[in-house]
Amino acid sequence: MKTYLPHYFKKIGIIIVLIAIALSFIAGANETEKGIIEDGNFAQSVNAFTNTKDVPMTYVEIISPGTANTLNWISIVFSMSGFLMYIFSSEKTEDEFIQKLRYQSLEKSLLITWLVALLFFIFRQVEFEAFYILQIQLIAYVFIFHRYKTRYLTD
């Protein structure tokens, strides 16, 4: 598999993925708040701490739904871009052994991705949008390739 980017793009890719994770947390702030409020235990803890009795927690919209959708979209774009930069950047030393490990990682990640997609399709428990399946392949590739490097490229 050809690599197109210099080695330092690995760090850039990681930074972009971290930004994507942060954006997704911000985008999910409203849902997180709803979840916390619906969980009665947290409300009881707050009441106990503030020494108030049975004061219900009210939901306050942190960010607008439109902003949340936009942040979600940006997060997905950043995430995919970051992973692609990481995957297609060179190792410090590129040789035939690294190329072989790349091909094996690609093969395994493809298999894992389609097995997961097949399971979700069969059991229909969760609606899975296509780009999440692509994300799974990118993430799986990164972990598998890293595991191969750790196992085979020892000192």
Place this chain on the structure above:
Amino acid sequence: MKNLLKVERAKKNITQAELARLVSVSRQTINAIELGKYVPSTMLSLKIAHVFETTVNEIFELENTDWFKK
């Protein structure tokens, strides 16, 4: 597959790093070959044999198990 890479290196007094530099691979690749974790390509095998001034057959040897698919 067995290999006598370490023995040949000792004969020529070459480190893994130096051999890796001469055949344009990483030192970890040479280490993986010596430990039997990686079977080099024909090209790389020929390069290694050229560095040690010997033939590929003198360095790499097939074992009985190599004849059967895993």
